[in-house]
Amino acid sequence: MKIAMVGSGYVGLVSGACFADFGHDVVCIDKDQSKIDRLHEGVMPIYEPGLDALVESNVKAGRLSFTTSLAEGIKDAAAIFIAVGTPSRRGDGHADLSFVYAVAKEVGESLSGPAVVVTKSTVPVGTGDEVERILKDSGTAHQFSVVSNPEFLREGAAIGDFKRPDRIVIGAEDDFGRDVMREVYRPLFLNESPILFTERRTSELIKYAANAFLATKITFINEMADLCEKVGANVQDVSRGIGMDNRIGSKFLHAGPGYGGSCFPKDTLALLKTAEDYDSPTRIVEAVVKTNESRKRAMGRKVLDALGGAENARGKKAALLGLTFKPNTDDMRDSPAIAVAQTLTDAGVIVSAYDPEGMEIAHPLMPDVIMCDDPYAALEGADVTAIVTEWDAFRALDLGRVKELVNAPVMVDLRNIYNPDDMRASGFTYTSIGRA
């Protein structure tokens, strides 16, 4: 089956490469000529473990190709995926759908045969209806069906998530749409991945509901962590204790500096806007958004406290280990590190940092932060060390060497990757999240 993927960013490229790996004939399309040129040379536009090898082997096998021409790319495709960005619209937080609609228009004008047009981009409820209207208005004579098929990939684990999904959600309004999508996902049917067929609007909402629920779970445990610190309890044990209840589940209960990334912050805001438009307030999600936002600067203040408070911090040195919003990505979008660094520099602290993949993107976002070549270089002369992202590289630091390099052995572990007793035994003044 021929599949066209319009938009070769994170979602489009990972999905396209995985579909090709299943044996489909995939063309990834993007307007950005330099991105397509680099893909032709085997250079990935994003850092995602395993993606370069997957792309390379499928290009070699002749199942995956790249083009800037939408008309050429969608020719004879049975399924045309729209996987372009839906950033928060400036000013009002609504998802900006202009890229999705522009693609829909071009697809309508270029259709060369019957096709299912699939929105994979995260789009608010009703977007499929609008895409359908745009396709109709394009005057195409070919049969088409508009389907919603949200993605649930996590950055850093995207290929595994795609190939072994918890579920596939398909929102289709007719048999043509359902039949083509069954064929698209047939390789996953065979490995018994659950597929849920729903109506299109329901499928669109499932994506937002899933992300908002996960963001709520994280925010809930973060607040429990704060309470643990006050009452002298241990949040990791609280997570275990509640997570063993199957009705709650153990995942997404790691307390930390607040969620970031390209999805939760944007999608929770977009859900609030939809709820507002339909006069159906989602107060829990409103509280989650506010709580998470204020948490990020609060984490900066936690590091300041370890320096003896904002009033004593000027001229002192802080080392940040990890900048990306989570490990195994170079993505800095809404990373808590940005607010932490800002809070510190606002208080006159000199901040140095190291991140295995994120420094190039981080640098313009935090121009006052000194980027270092390795973790130990960042630690030199530090009065406080803060672990902001739980990269594996920070899990087994040579603590003896750290103590020799720093000015004071003070560590604030915002990801709870070290054991408090061990750290104290090693001579560190150690604080973490939600653990006495």
Ligand code: UGA
């Ligand atoms: C998230 C969802 O997990 C995916 O299912 C979804 O497809 C994706 O958004 C999307 O909508 O595209 P992602 O943003 O890549 O994926 O990252 P997550 O692993 O979900 O982490 C998000 C944030 O939550 C990170 O800042 C992470 O550090 C934080 N987090 C996660 C916690 O603080 N605690 C946890 O227990 C889990």
